Amino acid sequence: MKQKITLKHIARELEVSISTVSKALKNSEEISRDTKEKVQAFAKLYNYKPNNIAISLKNKRTKNIGVIIPDIVHHFFTTVFRGIEKYADSHGYNVIVCVSDESFDKEVINMEMLANGSIDGFIMALSAETQLKNDFNHLKEVTEQGIPLVLFDRITDEIECDKVVIDDKEAAYQAVTKLINNGRKRIALITTESYLNVSEKRAEGYFEALKDNGLAIDESLVLRLPYQYEDEQKSGKFFESKEIDAVLCVNEIFAIRCMRHAIKKGLKIPEDISFIGFTDGILSKFANPRLTSVAQHGERMGEIAAQMLIEKVESEEENETYRTEILKSTLIERESTIN
Amino acid sequence: MKQKITLKHIARELEVSISTVSKALKNSEEISRDTKEKVQAFAKLYNYKPNNIAISLKNKRTKNIGVIIPDIVHHFFTTVFRGIEKYADSHGYNVIVCVSDESFDKEVINMEMLANGSIDGFIMALSAETQLKNDFNHLKEVTEQGIPLVLFDRITDEIECDKVVIDDKEAAYQAVTKLINNGRKRIALITTESYLNVSEKRAEGYFEALKDNGLAIDESLVLRLPYQYEDEQKSGKFFESKEIDAVLCVNEIFAIRCMRHAIKKGLKIPEDISFIGFTDGILSKFANPRLTSVAQHGERMGEIAAQMLIEKVESEEENETYRTEILKSTLIERESTIN
DNA sequence: TTGTACGCGTTATCAT
DNA sequence: ATGATAACGCGTACAA
Numbered sequence: 001m002k003q004k005i006t007l008k009h010i011a012r013e014l015e016v017s018i019s020t021v022s023k024a025l026k027n028s029e030e031i032s033r034d035t036k037e038k039v040q041a042f043a044k045l046y047n048y049k050p051n052n053i054a055i056s057l058k059n060k061r062t063k064n065i066g067v068i069i070p071d072i073v074h075h076f077f078t079t080v081f082r083g084i085e086k087y088a089d090s091h092g093y094n095v096i097v098c099v100s101d102e103s104f105d106k107e108v109i110n111m112e113m114l115a116n117g118s119i120d121g122f123i124m125a126l127s128a129e130t131q132l133k134n135d136f137n138h139l140k141e142v143t144e145q146g147i148p149l150v151l152f153d154r155i156t157d158e159i160e161c162d163k164v165v166i167d168d169k170e171a172a173y174q175a176v177t178k179l180i181n182n183g184r185k186r187i188a189l190i191t192t193e194s195y196l197n198v199s200e201k202r203a204e205g206y207f208e209a210l211k212d213n214g215l216a217i218d219e220s221l222v223l224r225l226p227y228q229y230e231d232e233q234k235s236g237k238f239f240e241s242k243e244i245d246a247v248l249c250v251n252e253i254f255a256i257r258c259m260r261h262a263i264k265k266g267l268k269i270p271e272d273i274s275f276i277g278f279t280d281g282i283l284s285k286f287a288n289p290r291l292t293s294v295a296q297h298g299e300r301m302g303e304i305a306a307q308m309l310i311e312k313v314e315s316e317e318e319n320e321t322y323r324t325e326i327l328k329s330t331l332i333e334r335e336s337t338i339n
Numbered sequence: 340m341k342q343k344i345t346l347k348h349i350a351r352e353l354e355v356s357i358s359t360v361s362k363a364l365k366n367s368e369e370i371s372r373d374t375k376e377k378v379q380a381f382a383k384l385y386n387y388k389p390n391n392i393a394i395s396l397k398n399k400r401t402k403n404i405g406v407i408i409p410d411i412v413h414h415f416f417t418t419v420f421r422g423i424e425k426y427a428d429s430h431g432y433n434v435i436v437c438v439s440d441e442s443f444d445k446e447v448i449n450m451e452m453l454a455n456g457s458i459d460g461f462i463m464a465l466s467a468e469t470q471l472k473n474d475f476n477h478l479k480e481v482t483e484q485g486i487p488l489v490l491f492d493r494i495t496d497e498i499e500c501d502k503v504v505i506d507d508k509e510a511a512y513q514a515v516t517k518l519i520n521n522g523r524k525r526i527a528l529i530t531t532e533s534y535l536n537v538s539e540k541r542a543e544g545y546f547e548a549l550k551d552n553g554l555a556i557d558e559s560l561v562l563r564l565p566y567q568y569e570d571e572q573k574s575g576k577f578f579e580s581k582e583i584d585a586v587l588c589v590n591e592i593f594a595i596r597c598m599r600h601a602i603k604k605g606l607k608i609p610e611d612i613s614f615i616g617f618t619d620g621i622l623s624k625f626a627n628p629r630l631t632s633v634a635q636h637g638e639r640m641g642e643i644a645a646q647m648l649i650e651k652v653e654s655e656e657e658n659e660t661y662r663t664e665i666l667k668s669t670l671i672e673r674e675s676t677i678n
Numbered sequence: 679t680t681g682t683a684c685g686c687g688t689t690a691t692c693a694t
Numbered sequence: 695a696t697g698a699t700a701a702c703g704c705g706t707a708c709a710a
Contacts, residue, residue: 001485001657004456006687017697022689032695047480051456053396054687057702062392064435064457072424073417075621082411085438089449094435094457096403099424110428117343117390117703118403118433141386146340256625263627282414286595288602288627318340345703356681361705371679393703396686456687682709693698 005046014042056117064094065309066119068110070102070127070154075252075281076298077125080152083302084123091310093120102227104129108138115141120313121148123305126156128227132195134158148312150305153198155324162308163324164301168198171294171329172205175248175276178331180213182338184246184274188221190235190258191250196227199250202278206248225254236261246274252283255291259336275336289335296329344385353381395456403433404648405458407449409441409466409493414591414620415637416464419491422641423462430649432459441566443468447477454480459652460487462644465495467566471534473497487651489644492537501647502663503640507537510633510668511544514587514615517670519552521677523585523613527560529574529597530589535566541589541617564593575600585613591622594630598675614675628674635668 011018016035024031024039025048031039042048056062065088069077081097088095096119098110107127114122122142130136131154139159143149149161179187189206192199203222210217223238235254239261247262249255255277259269267273269289277284280295304325312319333339350357355374363370363378364387370378381387395401404427408416420436427434435458437449446466453461461481469475470493478498482488488500518526528545531538542561549556562577574593578600586601588594594616598608606612608628616623619634643664651658672678 002483004484007689008687018687019689019698020696023696026689030695035695049451049455051687053392053401053456054702055689056392057396057686057704058688058690060702072411072421073414075412078412078417082438085411085436089437089445094437094453096433096435097424098428098433099421106428112388113433116388117392144341145343253621253625260627282592282622283625286592286622286626288599346705347703357703358682358705359680362680365705369679374679389705390703393686394705396688396702397704399686680710682707684705684707686704687702689701691698691700694696 004051005043005048006051007048010039010042010046010048014038061313062118062120063092064096064119065306066111066114066122066124067095067097068100068107068114068122068124069097070100070125072097072099075283076153076279076296079281079296079298080125080302080305083299083304084306085302086299087303087306088310091306093306093310100127100130102128104133104135111138111142115145115147119147121150121309123150123152123302123309125152126154128154128196131156131197146318148309150309150312152301152305155197160322162305162312162322164305164308164327165198165324166296166301166327166329168201168329169205169208171278171331172202172248173209174205175294175331176206176209177213178337179246179248179274179276180209180215182246182274185215186218186221186242186244187215187246187248188223188238188242188244189248189250190223190225190254192227192229193224202248202250229254229257232257232261239265244273247276249275249277252277252279252281252291252293255293255336256283256287259287259289259291269336270338274338276331280330280332284332284334287336292334292337293332294329295332297327301327343390344382344387345390346387349378349381349385349387353377400652401457401459402431403435403458404645405435405437405450405453405461405463407437407439407446407453407461407463409439409464411436411438414622415492415618415635418620418635418637419464419641419644422638422643423645424641425638426642426645427649430645432645432649439466439469441467443472443474450477450481454484454486458486460489460648462489462491462641462648464491465493467493467535470495470536485657487648489648489651491640491644494536499661501644501651501661503644503647503666504663505635505640505666505668507540507668508544508547510617510670511541511587512548513544514633514670515545515548516552517676518585518587518613518615519548519554521585521613524554525557525560525581525583526554526585526587527562527577527581527583528587528589529562529564529593531566531568532563538589541587545587568593568596571596571600578604583612586615588614588616591616591618591620591630591632594632594675595622595626598626598628598630608675609677613677615670619669619671623671623673626675631673631676632671633668634671636666640666 100107284293
């Protein structure tokens, strides 16, 4: 096992001082051609690479980004993560991922862990529990320490920092308007229990579109399911008992499940009933029928978040201005709606 | 902005030496009750937390694990990653993820980057290009430096290290046997171009099962598609032209696509034609009909990989014995096969 | 009981 | 042209 070589080793071997070696490797003008060549040759031979940790300690810069997300086995977050990783990688940053698992405590612990020097800044989406508790002290602490923070998707107004979201309300509004223009009258909304701000925004858009188009709001057409919804009972009954001709679902899985219920009931998609989902992931593309879906452009979102963060990290002055980037979403039309 | 506080700050403020502070915070017997209380109170007040980087430098241990995977937007890898993250987190380790994007160069660069002190060990699945080139010098370098390495799923025999795989060959063998027992005679294999060792293993199992059950091997029933297969042409023609009563696909997406072709051709699933896929992900569960699939237990795989790695990282002696853990897969039967 | 000195690996500043 | 020294933040063996 050949040990990692350090400046000290080279210095000792070549009988020069450590600082000479350091300078020689940086091609400093101060050092003679001879020495430089000797040192550089030796370094190459033994494949010298400076130790990142030592450099981090010296520079007080780790070139690491901390990413905290509720769940990694979730198409949208995964997509965002890919955008972050890509941008970070191409700018010389590494990414440390922690999964909060929708738990407040884990989120806090992970943040504290990373905040002690391991990273230069955070990118995160809040856990469901955090949004429910409405407790953001851990975020406040971090920003007060001057650690840059970028929130995406699951954000809060309580914290001042850069943010990236999609226009959830607008997207839902457009989707519902589309359904109405296709002649749909009884449009259901399948959403999550209400503490997730994204679901809230989508519901707002749904209601507003109905109102603006002169359709009555019928609360009995709104079904709220637990976030991790496994049981088929509740949604099954809903479809059996209601007369519906279109459905907006706040995620793909709800949509796929509901399409099944509709088919089982003997309805034809999209003739008798149309479906639109959120998160244009793999399920939408491969569902049968293929699902019309609101694409959230997660990868782009990740890139923007990473860019915002790295900008803040690398800016010298303490920049106290924050912006919220709102990404436009796109409705991808497929077989589950009439064109 | 309140700056992160260090031992030095506390020492200066309390007019004691740095080492006194350090010891006091560790509740050392050497320090008087008085001083300890004073220091600890002050530390708590200002929320002192030791700097991870400094500790890493001192201990030559980062408590970071480097994970390099070909793709993160891929259900199987994501699942494995979750297992790694979970185990790592519960053992006080952080995870740095790099995505090789199936590129040899990126894999090499990322490894070199992390190998210079940023991590205590690697967990990785080889990129397609690396397997194609058959060049593993970057892995060799790392292991020679004494950095522990665990390979999973996409592995190679060229490198001595711990490994975790599933019994791909056996799984395919079982799946095909199952189809045969259900009375299927003309069983197709849809696989990737041949340099991925997992696909190879699955193909072996397929052939062996046919042979052991006295069925002729018909190479024209084997379709090899590019790994990132987008175009529908080739597989479409295949289904139009062949008489097939069952299909084994090496991944979910191939299976879903092929089911569409079959349905389009007017075949009934599973009556006329059965389907079995690999990677029991979200698509299998929600496909219509639901897809019978080989579950690879990615999360368990990740846990085991992390456990193997951390064991090696934390073991004092240079342990030169490596093991290869072979995980049993499970066939999850759903609507696409007869029970 | 407290403090000094050193080392982890690197770089920057200031001598020589 | 080269080297000594200090500093990043921490921990610890040793000295006082």
